[in-house]
Amino acid sequence: MTPPDTLRPVFTETFPPTMDAGVLYISIPYRTCGHLCCCGCGHEVVTPLSPAQWSLTYDGENVSLTPSIGNWSLPCQSHYWIRNGRVRWSRRYSVAEIDQNRERDRRLLGQDTENPRPGPLVRLLSRLPYRRQ
Template sequence: MDAGVLYISVPYRTCGHLCCCGCGQEVVTPLSPAQWSFTYDGESVSLTPSIGNWSLPCQSHYWIRDGRVRWSRRYSPAEIDRNRDRDRRLLAQGPGSREPAQPSWLRRLLQFWRS
């Protein structure tokens, strides 16, 4: 693989790239409704959700948006564990499963005042 290139195989439902931190590790993301998906707007590609390389020594975390890397903050070991647990639950629930969105602080405040 070449650095800076996102390889997409629709027949094999997978994407691959070298870790964006520069460590040289290969990163493979399976494409499925319960895992990753990509969009192509005719010019650039976005991959959703973020890439959390928790199993790699670098533990890098980033988004691929509009053909560019957007870095995320470093997660603590506890946050990594929570993410892994959530991902396992969603994968077990099947295609199209998503974690319910957390209500915004404003919505929670309104709910508090209404109760």
């Protein structure tokens, strides 16, 4: 599989049984994004949207995810950013840096669980016009 250099957003309630390369699936109801690893290895990558994990920015055409995607548990250990729909490669992390990053993530997730608040995706969508049907 050829690694994509861009990801096209597709808003869906649930992810398809088989994801397509070059697509970032976004589930608002489940506050989750999913895509195939951008290195081309074919592994599925899931990014939960929450203040302690990833946040999504959608400009009406392209998406960005923050922070970077570090696939430390995959054999490829790829590391990249998704910025305005484009894949931006980052440097490889050492084993020590991966361990530090995982510890920080656990700490942030624990803080978020203790003090829940609306996530960045909810705040973004709350600014959009809403039509009740």
